[in-house]
Amino acid sequence: xxxxxxxxxxxxxxxxxxxxxxxxxxxxxxxxxxxxxxxxxxxxxxxxxxxxxxxxxxxxxxxxxxxxxxxxxxxxxxxxxxxxxxxxxxxxxxxxxxxxxxxxxxxxxxxxxxxxxxxxxxxxxxxxxxxxxxxxxxxxxxxxxxxxxxxxxxxxxxxxxxxxxxxxxxxxxxxxxxxxxxxxxxxxxxxxxxxxxxxxxxxxxxxxxxxxxxxxxxxxxxxxxxxxxxxxxxxxxxxxxxx
Amino acid sequence: xxxxxxxxxxxxxxxxxxxxxxxxxxxxxxxxxxxxxxxxxxxxxxxxxxxxxxxxxxxxxxxxxxxxxxxxxxxxxxxxxxxxxxxxxxxxxxxxxxxxxxxxxxxxxxxxxxxxxxxxxxxxxxxxxxxxxxxxxxxxxxxxxxxxxxxxxxxxxxxxxxxxxxxxxxxxxxxxxxxxxxxxxxxxxxxxxxxxxxxxxxxxxxxxxxxxxxxxxxxxxxx
Numbered sequence: 001x002x003x004x005x006x007x008x009x010x011x012x013x014x015x016x017x018x019x020x021x022x023x024x025x026x027x028x029x030x031x032x033x034x035x036x037x038x039x040x041x042x043x044x045x046x047x048x049x050x051x052x053x054x055x056x057x058x059x060x061x062x063x064x065x066x067x068x069x070x071x072x073x074x075x076x077x078x079x080x081x082x083x084x085x086x087x088x089x090x091x092x093x094x095x096x097x098x099x100x101x102x103x104x105x106x107x108x109x110x111x112x113x114x115x116x117x118x119x120x121x122x123x124x125x126x127x128x129x130x131x132x133x134x135x136x137x138x139x140x141x142x143x144x145x146x147x148x149x150x151x152x153x154x155x156x157x158x159x160x161x162x163x164x165x166x167x168x169x170x171x172x173x174x175x176x177x178x179x180x181x182x183x184x185x186x187x188x189x190x191x192x193x194x195x196x197x198x199x200x201x202x203x204x205x206x207x208x209x210x211x212x213x214x215x216x217x218x219x220x221x222x223x224x225x226x227x228x229x230x231x232x233x234x235x236x237x238x239x240x241x242x243x
Numbered sequence: 244x245x246x247x248x249x250x251x252x253x254x255x256x257x258x259x260x261x262x263x264x265x266x267x268x269x270x271x272x273x274x275x276x277x278x279x280x281x282x283x284x285x286x287x288x289x290x291x292x293x294x295x296x297x298x299x300x301x302x303x304x305x306x307x308x309x310x311x312x313x314x315x316x317x318x319x320x321x322x323x324x325x326x327x328x329x330x331x332x333x334x335x336x337x338x339x340x341x342x343x344x345x346x347x348x349x350x351x352x353x354x355x356x357x358x359x360x361x362x363x364x365x366x367x368x369x370x371x372x373x374x375x376x377x378x379x380x381x382x383x384x385x386x387x388x389x390x391x392x393x394x395x396x397x398x399x400x401x402x403x404x405x406x407x408x409x410x411x412x413x414x415x416x417x418x419x420x421x422x423x424x425x426x427x428x429x430x431x432x433x434x435x436x437x438x439x440x441x442x443x444x445x446x447x448x449x450x451x452x453x454x455x456x457x458x459x460x461x462x463x464x465x466x
Contacts, residue, residue, distance in 0.1 A: 003343075006340065007340050007341065010337060010340040010346075011337070014329060014333055017329060017333060018326055018327075018329055021328040022328065069326070069327075070326065072320070072322065073324050073326055075324070076318065076338070076385065077338065077341050079300060079301065079302060079316065079318055080315075080338055080341035080388075080389070081341055081342060081343070082340075221300075221301045221302060222301040222302075222310075223301060224301060224310045224311055224312040225311055225312075226312070227249045227250055227251070227252075227253050227311040227312070227313055
């Protein structure tokens, strides 16, 4: 395994070990979207939309926590020569791996209970929520210094997305518009799946770039030049040519 | 220090201000440390010791001035920069990877360093369950991983008991004998006879440009 790849996997592993010891947080991570869905499912056939989007609270929340909890350690790791992009990639790897069972379980449950006409589109829609939520959390965590501010931003953005009608202009520029339309499409709307996926992927990529930029600024280490230049090695005189 | 010997770390003419403070924290501060030398950085609260150390480590940018350093820098912050829910060995693997050590080499070197401080990582406790002193030993050991030639230690003995404190200064002598350049931020004056030079930072006042002065270790007299 290459050096950079090895470092990224090690960061992902340690992030995973840290998260795996937070049983209560992990439980809430799974329970939060399910509780949104469970509260609405008995009387609303569109319950998979808030249920799926609520997963953004979980996945973005854990990403924010992962970045902010590591703030003091990250600068030491950067000083020890880890790059910001390696720190970010390691965390991303861990969180994407964590999201797989949560996405799978949530989508399967919602498909079984709500019985949407196109269950596979629902699955992709829920996966798109995680795809956007993880970089969103990484970007917010890299941007703000404390958990309170980060949590308020998360609640604000996801809350507004959930409250607004998708036809409103503001809803279309918020990060979870693509996944929301995709889940809606799985329930029978005519919104093109490819467009919803494209919007989600572009938003996720843009958020990742923002996360990288801010992370790069936060853990920037200035490498100092050496005190004196290395003494020049005197050039050896060329031996006299004997013709 | 031999006069002509090039320092392993040299900070000259360092100025630093923070947005929320009207006066600069550092005004024309200087710090030089050579191979095989221990420098104590002293000064009252707010004199800028931590700021200067962070600038020397490369974690903060000075407004003016220049830092030169030969080789890698081991930096031990005042507050333990560790993950609450990782064990000491897991920290060693993570930090070891960062400095280019394999997993096995990092754990072995880490265990040796921690044992030197009288701390065994065999129990596998996560950092949150360690005592303050044990966390601080882990904090110092992480700075030493990879054998950096320059060590910047910001009040590294906080939480140490008397034995660990004495043991720490014995280690400082060992690092000096190994040829490393060591800077220790300290408030405790009892051990200043164990350092080669003392650099005192004072809170800058109007009309006083020089914020760093050297003190003779034996007499405590400002030079």
